Amino acid sequence: MPEQKTVATTGNSVVAEAFRQCAPDVVPAYPITPQTTIVEEFAKFVAQGRVHAEYVPVESEHSAMSACVGASAAGARVMTATSSQGLALMWEELHIASGMRLPIVMANANRALSAPINIHCDHSDVMGARDTGWVMLFAETAQEAYDNTIMSIPIAEDPEVLLPVMTCLDGFITTHSIDRVQLMDDESVSAFVGEYKPVNALLDLDNPVSHGSFAGLGGPYFEFKRSQREAIDRSKAVVERVGAAFSELSGRPFGLIETDMMDDAEVAVVVIGSTAGNVRHVAKQLRAEGVKAGLVKVRCFRPFPYAELAAALAGVKAVAVLDRAESFGAEGGPLYLETRSALYDAEHRPAVVNYVYGLGGSDVKLELIRSVFTDLSDIATGTPALHGPVYLGAR
Amino acid sequence: MPEVKEYTTPHKPTWCPGCGNFGMWEALKRALSQLDLDFNEFSVVWGIGCHGNGADFLRTQGFHALHGRSLPVASALSLTRPDLKVIVEMGDGDGYGLGMGHFIHSVRRNIDMTCIAHNNQIYGLTTGQASPTTEHLMRTVSTPGGVLEEPVNPLGLALAQGATFVARGFAGDIPHLTELYKQAIGHEGFALIDVFQPCVTWNKLNTFSWFRERVYNLEDEGHDPSDRRAAFELSLTTFHEMTCTPDECRVPIGVFYRDDEVPTYNEDATGAGDPGYHKATKPRDISDLIAAFG
Ligand SMILES: Cc1ncc(C[n+]2csc(CCOP(=O)(O)OP(=O)(O)O)c2C)c(N)n1
Ligand code: SF4
Ligand SMILES: [Mg+2]
Numbered sequence A: 001m002p003e004q005k006t007v008a009t010t011g012n013s014v015v016a017e018a019f020r021q022c023a024p025d026v027v028p029a030y031p032i033t034p035q036t037t038i039v040e041e042f043a044k045f046v047a048q049g050r051v052h053a054e055y056v057p058v059e060s061e062h063s064a065m066s067a068c069v070g071a072s073a074a075g076a077r078v079m080t081a082t083s084s085q086g087l088a089l090m091w092e093e094l095h096i097a098s099g100m101r102l103p104i105v106m107a108n109a110n111r112a113l114s115a116p117i118n119i120h121c122d123h124s125d126v127m128g129a130r131d132t133g134w135v136m137l138f139a140e141t142a143q144e145a146y147d148n149t150i151m152s153i154p155i156a157e158d159p160e161v162l163l164p165v166m167t168c169l170d171g172f173i174t175t176h177s178i179d180r181v182q183l184m185d186d187e188s189v190s191a192f193v194g195e196y197k198p199v200n201a202l203l204d205l206d207n208p209v210s211h212g213s214f215a216g217l218g219g220p221y222f223e224f225k226r227s228q229r230e231a232i233d234r235s236k237a238v239v240e241r242v243g244a245a246f247s248e249l250s251g252r253p254f255g256l257i258e259t260d261m262m263d264d265a266e267v268a269v270v271v272i273g274s275t276a277g278n279v280r281h282v283a284k285q286l287r288a289e290g291v292k293a294g295l296v297k298v299r300c301f302r303p304f305p306y307a308e309l310a311a312a313l314a315g316v317k318a319v320a321v322l323d324r325a326e327s328f329g330a331e332g333g334p335l336y337l338e339t340r341s342a343l344y345d346a347e348h349r350p351a352v353v354n355y356v357y358g359l360g361g362s363d364v365k366l367e368l369i370r371s372v373f374t375d376l377s378d379i380a381t382g383t384p385a386l387h388g389p390v391y392l393g394a395r
Numbered sequence B: 001m002p003e004v005k006e007y008t009t010p011h012k013p014t015w016c017p018g019c020g021n022f023g024m025w026e027a028l029k030r031a032l033s034q035l036d037l038d039f040n041e042f043s044v045v046w047g048i049g050c051h052g053n054g055a056d057f058l059r060t061q062g063f064h065a066l067h068g069r070s071l072p073v074a075s076a077l078s079l080t081r082p083d084l085k086v087i088v089e090m091g092d093g094d095g096y097g098l099g100m101g102h103f104i105h106s107v108r109r110n111i112d113m114t115c116i117a118h119n120n121q122i123y124g125l126t127t128g129q130a131s132p133t134t135e136h137l138m139r140t141v142s143t144p145g146g147v148l149e150e151p152v153n154p155l156g157l158a159l160a161q162g163a164t165f166v167a168r169g170f171a172g173d174i175p176h177l178t179e180l181y182k183q184a185i186g187h188e189g190f191a192l193i194d195v196f197q198p199c200v201t202w203n204k205l206n207t208f209s210w211f212r213e214r215v216y217n218l219e220d221e222g223h224d225p226s227d228r229r230a231a232f233e234l235s236l237t238t239f240h241e242m243t244c245t246p247d248e249c250r251v252p253i254g255v256f257y258r259d260d261e262v263p264t265y266n267e268d269a270t271g272a273g274d275p276g277y278h279k280a281t282k283p284r285d286i287s288d289l290i291a292a293f294g
Helices: A011-022 A036-047 A061-074 A084-089 A091-099 A124-128 A142-157 A186-193 A221-250 A275-288 A306-312 A334-343 A366-380 B020-034 B051-056 B070-080 B092-098 B100-109 B154-160 B174-186 B208-212 B228-235 B265-269 B287-292
Strands: A005-010 A026-029 A054-057 A079-082 A105-110 A135-138 A165-170 A178-183 A257-260 A267-271 A293-298 A300-302 A318-323 A351-356 B042-046 B085-091 B113-119 B165-170 B190-196 B215-217 B251-258
Touching (some): A005 A011, A011 A036, A011 A079, A011 A142, A011 A178, A011 A186, A026 A036, A026 A079, A036 A079, A061 A079, A061 A084, A079 A084, A084 A091, A105 A124, A135 A142, A142 A165, A142 A186, A186 A221, A221 A300, A257 A306, A267 A275, A267 A334, A275 A293, A275 A366, A306 A334, A318 A334, A318 A366, B020 B113, B020 B174, B020 B190, B042 B051, B042 B070, B051 B085, B070 B085, B070 B092, B070 B100, B070 B265, B085 B092, B092 B113, B100 B113, B113 B174, B154 B165, B154 B190, B154 B228, B154 B251, B174 B190, B174 B251, B228 B251
Parallel strands (some): A079 A105, A105 A165, A318 A351, B042 B085, B085 B113, B113 B190, B165 B190, B215 B251
Antiparallel strands (some): A005 A178, A135 A300, A257 A293, B165 B251
């Protein structure tokens, strides 16, 4: 195992470091809080000659993703970063990137959407993009944000996949807090991500192709979409394979989900992102008090690990799903909907309740997490399950 | 007549001490007061940026739009409430970058509104990245190697697109700016006032003193604001060379161009003018076609 360097720095700074180590050819970007410093640090690396990339500071996120699409179609390795309204403004192009099967890698600093105006963390932005055909990985910590960024390249560029990958980290909580992170050396990362060998590149002048042509009026549009579905289904095994390979290199485990204290758990919380840390902390306290509490953290949201989640929850009596985003008009938040779906085929179906929490950065206090486990213990001993979503801690 | 201080909300401005936004805020309040505009007679739409934070500090029935999207909101407001004086406060990034498309189309429509651009030649709120008006080769956090593009020329663009009121102000000259605002608000049609608004925190090149040494008043030099070609010529004055001395680059402020005879989109769209497109077209008889399908 190569030696790693331990640093104390922000999530954004290590994502910028990962960008540099992945050696993209082109990085078009537009600033938005709390993403901005990822690209600023990368721009500095370019100016210092520490990475040889075409860095393009464009005039909007729509332009940023358009430039990503153009550069990727040309055959370049392309990375960018955004957040919130920026991701929303990329909407059209997100579908172009996945539809044209372009392995673009984008970091997203998870942030609330307007209106009303808010700059703090929640998952409304990324969850709004969950059906755009991108592979989506979520980080709990700065370390995971760094690791996920590196792993995104071989996942996206795998010939079996060729899809864009979004690597999501919680705005401010992970992007701006200083954390302890182990960094790989440049050579190891280089070797791990390998060299990009584009297929059907526009700049492959000996084999001219066109991208983005009309496929309607009886053309192959429908079949295109099926092949896209097959690709994202195949990506699940690739996320696992790349995770296992990176585990070997780094000593850190990477599954589609992460389970903690689940072997004999009776009550469990399913969560995404930085709040997993709060839940783990409370679950450990409860364990000391004799409560059989556990945690399931979903790391890969697209493709969604239905079977893995169902297996993890097989022995549990009551489950709480914490959503940091709404799906207005649905039964609950996006993670809740997926979790319920995952459990439909299960032999044993636990009670499942949904909490929407932390919207617009509203504080996720440990007492709130504790109250969730208390609700679950009540449900496990016969109290009827709550009808959600419950707005956890809303005044 | 509401007094100047009545246009202030109880919220203390969050702008950095010394920011050019203070001067613009003051000038607008003075203009509103001198025009005797009561709170139900005008409305302000802000974009996103430091300028947009003014939404909390100016007492009005306001709308804080998305980054780059103040002009379409204001257009709708102007068309549905022609009795209101509609004012837009946009940033240089906001209005000349992400919202550039809206800017050009609002100009060519000649919708009745006053568009005030807080041109600090930087993205202030997101802490110091290059904007579309940042000077060529200037180093910023987003352009550590220097800006490669030529800056946008807002006045030239507006003039080329048929703008009916085009002016430039300086946040460091509040009385002059107040007069510009009053003229622009009084103008029927799209009025652009591009205002140099020094960002004391992030733009260390285009500072108050940089402008003080360079600006001169067009009225003092006998510029004729009905002369569109002369206005266009003036808009091309290149003052944005980083190294240019005050003698080499003098920066004109004041009214570049004004034409009060052009009908507004408001008049045309509401039928007050006489646009050809209001003529009814004769519907085609397709009963044979329908009959053919039984
Ligand atoms: C779609 C979108 N992209 C990015 C942002 C982030 N953002 C907020 S303000 C701003 C730039 C502000 O610059 P400017 O418009 O010049 O206003 P100033 O702060 O200088 O007044 C940016 C990029 C956003 N709010 N929305
Ligand atoms: S950052 Fe610049 S524009 Fe924003 S309030 Fe401070 S001085 Fe003004
Ligand atoms: Mg600005």
